[in-house]
Structures are given as structure tokens and as C-alpha cells.
Amino acid sequence: MREEFAYGRVSTESQNLDIQVDRFKLLGIKEENIFVDKDSSKNDDRKELQKLLSKLRKGDKVVFYDLTRLGRNLRYLLTLVDTFYEIGVDFQDLSNPFINTESTRTSEGELIFLIFGALGQYFRKSSNEKVKAGLEAARRRGKKGGRPSGPSERLKEVAPHVVVMHKNPDTSIKDIMKAFGISQGSVYKCFSIEKYDYKKQHKNVGNKNAAYKY
Structure with a gap:
């Protein structure tokens, strides 16, 4: 029997998963089939994602809020999609409906997938570089990173x-x-x-x- 699963992720403990989870529930996905991680997408050993992958069977379907929630490392995204193909699982990006199992089998769909995956990876690296550059500039001026000391x-x-x-x-x-x-x-x-x-x-x-x- 075909089962529908959902995967959500936020990068830090302070971020909220409610928007993603609410969207999954609106689609009628059972709560026990919703898997969420609070972890950086650069970590390939995300516990809940691994649990989800272990439950997938041929004919099942996986939805995710958008491609960056699934992962922002292009190489890992390609590995996941290959895994979906091997198992015989359908997948759907809820924010970008044109990223799905059928579209990625075409040359145009595969190109779109690669572009979105590469953009996610680029923005993550660019953001990290800007943060590092900002901290380094602050250190050169004798300032320390983090929250300002003293009462708000x-x-x-x-x-x-x-x-x-x-x-x-x-x-x-x-x-x-x-x-x-x-x-x-x-x-x-x-x-x-x-x-x-x-x-x-x-x-x-x-x-x-x-x-x-x-």
C-alpha cells in the first residue's frame, strides 16, 4: 500500500518548524510519517532523515517544503534523488512544484533541479563567508562577535x-x-x-x- 511521507528541517534550535509541519498536515500526511530535523543541511547523517529513508518502499511518496530543506549540498541532493529512483519512490518539492520525480527525468527538469540545488549551495557558502569576513573585520577593530554585553x-x-x-x-x-x-x-x-x-x-x-x- 502506498504511503506518503514528509521531511522538514530547520538549521538551528531557535527556528520554528510549525509552517512546514502545518503544510504537511494540510496534505493529510499522518503525523507518524512526518520527520523533522533541527540540524544544518551540511550534515549528511541527519537522524530523522535517515529514519525516513529506512521506511521508504517502492511506490511511496516523499514531500518536502523546498529543496533547501532537503539539503543545500548539491552532491548530497543528487545522492538522495538517486536513492529515491533506486527504491522507486516519488518526490515533490512543495514550494517549487516543477521539481518532482517526473520532471527530473527530463533533460529540462534535471537542469532546473541542478540549478536550484547549486543556488542553495552557493547561498549557504556565500552566507558563511560573509559572516566569517564580518567577524574577522570586527576582530581587527578590537571587537568580539556574539551578543552585546549588558542589559538590553x-x-x-x-x-x-x-x-x-x-x-x-x-x-x-x-x-x-x-x-x-x-x-x-x-x-x-x-x-x-x-x-x-x-x-x-x-x-x-x-x-x-x-x-x-x-
Whole structure:
């Protein structure tokens, strides 16, 4: 019996897979047949992709959000397509409908596939080179890469209001977190920004509303 499978991928933990997964579900693909990786496409040993490949049988179909999600290394893309052909599996790029099993069997379709695969590889390498060049330029100027140190501008902005709110004996840390949409650690950072001695102001009663010391 023919089964339909889907493969999705994002490069980092911070990126969201929801758009890809929602698209797969709209096509009626069963949840257990959806495989997703949070990993760089340059890694050929992606765990979920390998699981998917092990389940494929002749006559099955694989869909992916776009070719760059399947991989941005042209050589590996060609290897995957050869694998699909060998097993007898159909495939479909949802973002570029003209990239599919039938089209890639024609000379024009194969050319389009190669162009898109080569472009994905080019943009990945180009992006990496620009990042490296930017970091090197920053190092030459005595700057270090990564997030800037110190509190964010938003925390500096809300810090006075956080302190005012905390001075209310009926207000808890959780109340402040909810009001400003910040973490517990950020609340204490706000106290530090304002040089506010919160320990003298309130008793520490865990998660319960704080009360003034008398």
C-alpha cells in the first residue's frame, strides 16, 4: 500500500518548524510519517532523515517544503534523488512544484533541479563567508562577535516601572513577569539596573505575594 511521507528541517534550535509541519498536515500526511530535523543541511547523517529513508518502499511518496530543506549540498541532493529512483519512490518539492520525480527525468527538469540545488549551495557558502569576513573585520577593530554585553534597551526602559511595581506589597515577582512579559532573571536585572535593594523592601516568600518588612 502506498504511503506518503514528509521531511522538514530547520538549521538551528531557535527556528520554528510549525509552517512546514502545518503544510504537511494540510496534505493529510499522518503525523507518524512526518520527520523533522533541527540540524544544518551540511550534515549528511541527519537522524530523522535517515529514519525516513529506512521506511521508504517502492511506490511511496516523499514531500518536502523546498529543496533547501532537503539539503543545500548539491552532491548530497543528487545522492538522495538517486536513492529515491533506486527504491522507486516519488518526490515533490512543495514550494517549487516543477521539481518532482517526473520532471527530473527530463533533460529540462534535471537542469532546473541542478540549478536550484547549486543556488542553495552557493547561498549557504556565500552566507558563511560573509559572516566569517564580518567577524574577522570586527576582530581587527578590537571587537568580539556574539551578543552585546549588558542589559538590553528594553530592560533599561522597563526597569523603573518594574521597581515601582515591586514596591507594591501586594505584587509578586510572578505578577511583574506577567505584566512585562519578562523572565524572573530579567526582573532581577531590572532591580540591578536601578540599583534597587529589593531584599530590604520585601520578604522573600517564594512565589507568594511579597509583603513589607515591619
